[in-house]
Amino acid sequence: MAAIDGLPPLRDVIARFGLDARKALGQNFLLDLNLTQKIARTAGPLEDATVIEVGPGPGGLTRAILSLGARKLVAIERDSRCLPALDEVSAHYPGRLTVIEGDALKVDFAALAAEHGDGGPVRIIANLPYNVGTQLLVNWLTPSAWPPFWASMTLMFQREVGLRIVASEDDDHYGRLGVLAGWRTDARLAFDVPPQAFTPPPKVTSTVVHLEPIVAPIPCDIAKLERLTQAAFGQRRKMLRQSVKSLGGEALLTRAAIDPQRRAETLSVEEFCRLANAL
Numbered sequence: 187m188a189a190i191d192g193l194p195p196l197r198d199v200i201a202r203f204g205l206d207a208r209k210a211l212g213q214n215f216l217l218d219l220n221l222t223q224k225i226a227r228t229a230g231p232l233e234d235a236t237v238i239e240v241g242p243g244p245g246g247l248t249r250a251i252l253s254l255g256a257r258k259l260v261a262i263e264r265d266s267r268c269l270p271a272l273d274e275v276s277a278h279y280p281g282r283l284t285v286i287e288g289d290a291l292k293v294d295f296a297a298l299a300a301e302h303g304d305g306g307p308v309r310i311i312a313n314l315p316y317n318v319g320t321q322l323l324v325n326w327l328t329p330s331a332w333p334p335f336w337a338s339m340t341l342m343f344q345r346e347v348g349l350r351i352v353a354s355e356d357d358d359h360y361g362r363l364g365v366l367a368g369w370r371t372d373a374r375l376a377f378d379v380p381p382q383a384f385t386p387p388p389k390v391t392s393t394v395v396h397l398e399p400i401v402a403p404i405p406c407d408i409a410k411l412e413r414l415t416q417a418a419f420g421q422r423r424k425m426l427r428q429s430v431k432s433l434g435g436e437a438l439l440t441r442a443a444i445d446p447q448r449r450a451e452t453l454s455v456e457e458f459c460r461l462a463n464a465l
């Protein structure tokens with residue numbers, strides 16, 4: 187029995203349900219429930235929250251979230267082999283866990299939150315599959331309406347990706363992700379998780395990132411911002427007058443009062459928004 191909830195240890199769950207990890211599904215499981223509780227705690231108070239989790243797998247993080255009192259948890263899992271194990275967690279926490287079998291990339295999360303939310307904050311907490319994690323984050327950062335349906339996101343990424351999310355100008359990791367996250371959120375690295383904490387261990391260190399929406403980000407058109415960051419960071423070592431040539435080059439930069447000789451990685455989020463607004 188695991189100390190946090192009286193359910194069987196995850197190692198036994200994995201053996202009983204034959205959940206050998208599949209690389210194609212980005213399966214690196216966390217079996218230490220103290221660690222999964224630490225991740226869940228990073229999200230903030232859960233008692234009045236509706237939590238959305240992507241990729242519950244055998245249920246380590248799921249159990250932590252429920253043990254810390256989340257009123258409601260909706261989890262989306264692509265691997266049907268995990269469903270019987272998650273049914274046991276559901277039975278242990280009656281009426282609090284809903285598991286949806288499917289591909290998170292195809293889920294309308296705002297609709298899901300509206301359906302399952304009951305007025306409290308919606309928190310996204312996930313140890314994301316590495317192959318779809320960045321795309322999910324970008325989807326959650328780019329709805330047309332803002333503030334979004336979520337009050338916080340606490341997400342595990344490869345450390346390299348985490349560094350890109352929290353990066354600001356004059357940092358080698360600064361790029362499209364840093365501009366998007368910096369524009370609309372307060373994002374911070376919470377803590378690192380070493381490879382050996384996972385089963386099987388991935389090749390690299392992971393990190394937990396916590397993001398909260400900025401209530402009133404600088405007004406700016408997302409599609410234009412995306413086109414600009416793509417062009418500017420696509421040739422990040424070149425001067426901007428060259429890298430954004432196809433979008434107006436020197437004339438555009440002059441209109442936005444930005445020196446055409448600068449490089450993408452020196453521009454603040456505010457300057458990127460100014461450029462997007464000048465497009």
Ligand code: SAM
Binds near residue numbers: 212246262314316
């Ligand atoms: N939450 C568990 C943990 O922390 O031990 C498992 C995390 S594992 C890194 C990623 C999980 O996401 C796996 O259970 C995998 O089956 C699931 N997954 C992979 N691709 C998915 C997708 N497109 N939609 C939903 N779940 C997915």
